[in-house]
Amino acid sequence: MSIVLGPNQYGKAETRVVRVVRDGARHELRDLNVSVALAGDLAGTHLTGDNTAVLPTDTQKNTVYAFAKRYGIGEPEEFGLRLARHFVASQPSIGRARVSIEQYAWRRLGPHSFQRDGGETRTCAVTVDSDGEWVVSGLTDLVLLNSTDSEFWGYAKDEYTTLPETKDRVLATAVSARWLHASSTMDWAASYDGVRAALVAAFVETYSLSLQQTLYAMGRRVLEERPEIAEVRLALPNKHHLLVDLSPFGLDNPNEVFVAADRPYGLIEGSVLRAGASPVDGAF
Known part of the structure; x- marks a missing residue:
């Protein structure tokens, strides 16, 4: 051997x-x-x-x-x-x-x-x-929350499924994002501020039917607004907010009181890149 x-x-x-x-x-x-x-x-x-x-x-x-x-x-x-x-x-x-x-x-x-x-x-x-220079900028723990304009329904079900479908839920996440620059020479501060603004704007403005849809919208917004960016990779943990049952106390709870569960959590990951481009795994 x-x-x-x-x-x-x-x-x-x-x-x-x-x-x-x-x-x-x-x-x-x-x-x-x-x-x-x-x-x-x-x-x-x-x-x-x-x-x-x-x-x-x-x-x-x-x-x-x-x-x-x-x-x-x-x-x-x-x-x-x-x-x-x-x-x-x-x-x-x-x-x-x-x-x-x-x-x-x-x-x-x-x-x-x-x-x-x-x-x-x-x-x-x-x-x-010896082949070149690659710069990947990013951020971690950008905590965002939409208190409405988020749904989750129509998903696959089996004998272990207990999650109820919903047409109105809290959507919260702690964004980890990395983005590959097309060049190693640029205004780094302006680029960072612009990408961060695009990520936040897409989260705020997207009516979400899934966190996967929101992820793609965020990556797409960055590439549309920032020509210096070649690829975006995102990891979005689903910070579940679970509706508290207040019926034992004789109280209704119309999507107002939640418990924020820290684990386990769904983790949605993906990359968004320009059409025809190949992922540059070595840079990340």
Whole structure:
């Protein structure tokens, strides 16, 4: 039996870096969680313990800190591209660098005072190799709710089905979305704001007969309004709101009082891309 080494990578996960820009009395704040994964000619360290081609993960962590100071952070996509390009260009053994970033938002309270924002988390994943550069931006935990204009009926049923059909329900989800840019050069902040606005608008304006229909409407809206986006991938957990039976207390409940169930939950996932395009799995 022949045994060989398969695909592999290594890196430093979840380096937390906070950068304060002190230009005068009004400060700016960037708060990131950065993960690096490197791949290339690394068979030696696996097969014989030869570490000649291995850039220590501690060095990768230090590079994140040094780049935050030397170049600033700016938009997370810019920072990720700068790091990924550096690792590929500076290490002969490394053929691919992937940098994944979560950016945590802070709300300004004063010139140098901030409050951690409880909203969604902005994300990006940057991949650089000999074939090109790919930038996938995204967000997680964008919590949205429609209190009506949502139905669910006409579905398949079997002997285990107990869910009643409904023509009026609460539709709630915590959106996780990732979108592939057609280029690695653009106004990242404007693009992020535009995509987020399109996702929210589609959720608000879609009369939903299923969460799957809402997912497609959200992805379609992004591609219609943002020509710089090539593909959108969405994961929408169905945050079930179950009507409480108040009849034991002599009370009616015409879709007014619910219990928010955190688990189990339906999970709807899908991608929306331009006609004729092929999914770019490696970028995601």
